[in-house]
Amino acid sequence: MSGLLKNLSVFWNRIQGSLIPFLEKELDSLTEKQQQLVSILEIIRIEDHLPLVWQKEGRPMAERSPIARAFVAKAVYNMNSTRDLLERLHTDSNLRRICGWESIGLIPSESTFSRAFAEFATSQLLVKTHNALIEHTVGKEIISHSSRDSTAIEGCEKPVSKKEKLEVQSEKPVKKKKGRPKNGVEKKVEEPTRLQKQIGMTLEEMINELPKYCDVGGKKDSKGNTMYWHGYKLHLDTIDGCIPVSAILTSASLHDSQVAIPLAAMTAQKITNLYDLMDSAYDMEEIHAHSRSLGHVPLIDNNPRRNVCAKENKEAEAKARKTLNWKFAEDYRYDQRTTAERANSRLKCEFGAEKVKVRGANKVFCHLMLGVVVLAADQLLKLVL
Numbered sequence: 576m577s578g579l580l581k582n583l584s585v586f587w588n589r590i591q592g593s594l595i596p597f598l599e600k601e602l603d604s605l606t607e608k609q610q611q612l613v614s615i616l617e618i619i620r621i622e623d624h625l626p627l628v629w630q631k632e633g634r635p636m637a638e639r640s641p642i643a644r645a646f647v648a649k650a651v652y653n654m655n656s657t658r659d660l661l662e663r664l665h666t667d668s669n670l671r672r673i674c675g676w677e678s679i680g681l682i683p684s685e686s687t688f689s690r691a692f693a694e695f696a697t698s699q700l701l702v703k704t705h706n707a708l709i710e711h712t713v714g715k716e717i718i719s720h721s722s723r724d725s726t727a728i729e730g731c732e733k734p735v736s737k738k739e740k741l742e743v744q745s746e747k748p749v750k751k752k753k754g755r756p757k758n759g760v761e762k763k764v765e766e767p768t769r770l771q772k773q774i775g776m777t778l779e780e781m782i783n784e785l786p787k788y789c790d791v792g793g794k795k796d797s798k799g800n801t802m803y804w805h806g807y808k809l810h811l812d813t814i815d816g817c818i819p820v821s822a823i824l825t826s827a828s829l830h831d832s833q834v835a836i837p838l839a840a841m842t843a844q845k846i847t848n849l850y851d852l853m854d855s856a857y858d859m860e861e862i863h864a865h866s867r868s869l870g871h872v873p874l875i876d877n878n879p880r881r882n883v884c885a886k887e888n889k890e891a892e893a894k895a896r897k898t899l900n901w902k903f904a905e906d907y908r909y910d911q912r913t914t915a916e917r918a919n920s921r922l923k924c925e926f927g928a929e930k931v932k933v934r935g936a937n938k939v940f941c942h943l944m945l946g947v948v949v950l951a952a953d954q955l956l957k958l959v960l
Contacts, residue, residue: 579716583959590614602669609669612651615952616644616673624703626694641675642683642691643700648674650926650945657688657932696937701944705951709820709845712955718814718848720908721871723838723857724915725831726923727794728824728943730806732934734790770861773836778844781837785825787936792827807936809928809943810834812842813918815911818954819947820845824940831856836865843869850874852912874909922946 594617595610605613622640648670649660664671664682676682683691695701773781793803804827812821821841823834835857842848851866855878866873879885896902922928926946933942 579713579958583712583955590617598673602672605669608652609673611953612648612670613673614956615651615949616647618952618955619647619704619708619948621647621700621704621948624700624707626698626700638675639691639694642688643695645674645688646692646695646945647949650949653925653927653930655930655932657685657692661685661688692933692941693938696941699941701941701948705822705944705948706845708948708951708955709818713814713818713820713846716846718846720815720850720852720911720914721820721842721846721848722813722852722912722915723811723835724813724854724912724919725808725810725834726919726928727792727802727804727827728807728809728928728931728939729804730789730827730934730939731932732789732806734805735788740786740788740790768861769833770836770859774861774865778837778840781840782823785823785834785837786829787824788826789934789936790826790828792829806931807939809919809922810838811915811918811947812838813915814846814848815914816954816958817914817917817921818951819918820951822940822944822947824936824943832859832862835859835862839865839869839871850908852909852915854912874905876909918950921950926950 590613595605595613598605598613621643625639625643645660645664649657652660652663654660654663661682664674664676665679671679671682769784772784776784787807789806791803791805792808793801795801806827808825808827808829808831810823810825810831811819813819821838823838823841825834835853839851839862849872851871851873853862853873853875855876858875858878863873863875877889879889919928922943926949928943928946931939931942933939
């Protein structure tokens, strides 16, 4: 990654050598957080990805560029709501001018911010910004490890009912005939699984087929206790350096393995990596095969599932290795999967993933992608510090 470090060093020197000193002459002395915000805004250039809007009639729209920069500031400062952001803009002159408003009277109302956010969600502004950031930084690099994992996202809306789920699904379940099938007349036709269907799909078809409504999900923690939540799941591919490169939002109830192939296909379009690191939830033959078809080496924790004997053998082997203090080379590589857990932790604790106040999959994903973009930019800048 020498080329990446060289480019980031040049970028960082430009920020520290000219941009920050210029802003400190124009504004009051910048705090450490404000310097972080300025650096992130400069590297992501979110205003470059705003759609062009041609308005013929009516009252002129509020400029979207400062609003987009303000939403980035909301993620950087980990604010609870848009109302908190507006209050901060009215009291912090440095933050207001960094976003692009010279006076308080130019700051739009809360309803304007809400309409602008809906536009950003519809146009996938943050997805485009994130894709451009990854392409211009790590897109041409050869990455060693890509770690795949999901995290629970608490929603602020009511989970859909079973009836509503059936209405949302494109394919309704076929009713089975009652009774035992006749010998030699009726043959049982097995429906292909989602993973088997995904092999022949395009990336867009795979993503569109995944459920994205709000429902109830459950997941076991490291101690074996099951935690439940209602909302969504954010699935991430994170590379070395704790940089998220791909993200997909689904319903909370969807199993992690169902998103592995589309997530891998999305990542393969952006970067070149050598190893795919996944936990035991992804231990499926189709996922192993798809990873190899991309030219990667899949390192997936073995899942004995309901095989009691295999589970006991796995535990005995792990205990023996620990006693001998011996690991395979693949085990040392698999240890790099902690980057996925650190990325999920930073998203929740620092960049607003635990403070979802919007409803609907599009808006929730837009809110989360704000954090993903900020996290990616912050981790890239940390490589040169």
